Amino acid sequence: DTGVSxxxxxxxxxxxxxxxxxxxxxxxxxRLYWYRQTLGQGPExxxxxxxxxxxxxxxxxxxxxxxxxxxxxxxxxxxQRTEQGDSAMYLCASSLVAVISGDYGYTFGSGTRLTxx
Amino acid sequence: xxxxxxxxxxxxxxxGRISILNCDYTNSMFDYFLWYKKYPAEGPTFLISxxxxxxxxxDGRFTVFLNKSAKHLSLHIVPSQPGDSAVYFCAASIAGATxxxxxxxxxxxAVQP
Numbered sequence: 001d002t003g004v005s006x007x008x009x010x011x012x013x014x015x016x017x018x019x020x021x022x023x024x025x026x027x028x029x030x031r032l033y034w035y036r037q038t039l040g041q042g043p044e045x046x047x048x049x050x051x052x053x054x055x056x057x058x059x060x061x062x063x064x065x066x067x068x069x070x071x072x073x074x075x076x077x078x079x080q081r082t083e084q085g086d087s088a089m090y091l092c093a094s095s096l097v098a099v100i101s102g103d104y105g106y107t108f109g110s111g112t113r114l115t116x117x
Numbered sequence: 118x119x120x121x122x123x124x125x126x127x128x129x130x131x132x133g134r135i136s137i138l139n140c141d142y143t144n145s146m147f148d149y150f151l152w153y154k155k156y157p158a159e160g161p162t163f164l165i166s167x168x169x170x171x172x173x174x175x176d177g178r179f180t181v182f183l184n185k186s187a188k189h190l191s192l193h194i195v196p197s198q199p200g201d202s203a204v205y206f207c208a209a210s211i212a213g214a215t216x217x218x219x220x221x222x223x224x225x226x227a228v229q230p
Contacts, residue, residue: 004160031216033217040222041222041223042206042208042220042221042222042223043161043206043218043220044220045217045218045219048215048216048217055215056215056217091160091161093160095216105151105163105166106163106218107163108153108160108161108162109160110158110159110160111159111160
């Protein structure tokens, strides 16, 4: 297992187009997170899945954004009618349920850099 | 509303010396704190964490100190090495079902040979 994989690494799209990103977490990890990072900022939480259930969504996730995790394995993040403000690095992370041990150290993927022109 | 703040955008240190990165937070409900390191074109990598019931956690060259009364934590790297040059993010979490992290804006550490 080589870690969390994200595809594509880079995406340039015209304003108004739809884009979809994919994340393949570490296989035994049942928790999956999406974050967004803009220039000069830290990653910001977007949404969280435990297995296939989407349990929390940030208010940053407007109705143009949708995320899925069918069968509790890979996840997709779709942005419809992209806007220039959507340009950012989209990061996926996964972890085991480990609240008791206190290990909150997610494993992040390398991210998908989206540029909307 | 920036709940986790890293007020130093950058820090430059000589190789072999100590690097001290600082982080302040405002939410007293945070009970777990983490440091991540990020190289360009890569995702953040987990470095070290500390629970709010502790005031120090050490892992090799890395030590994190937590001062709850001041709502302040710091990461010490001793000795600093050129390979430590990266952006360091402080993050905090509230125990619960989600374990989502609130990140600071990061500090760019440059370790000069």
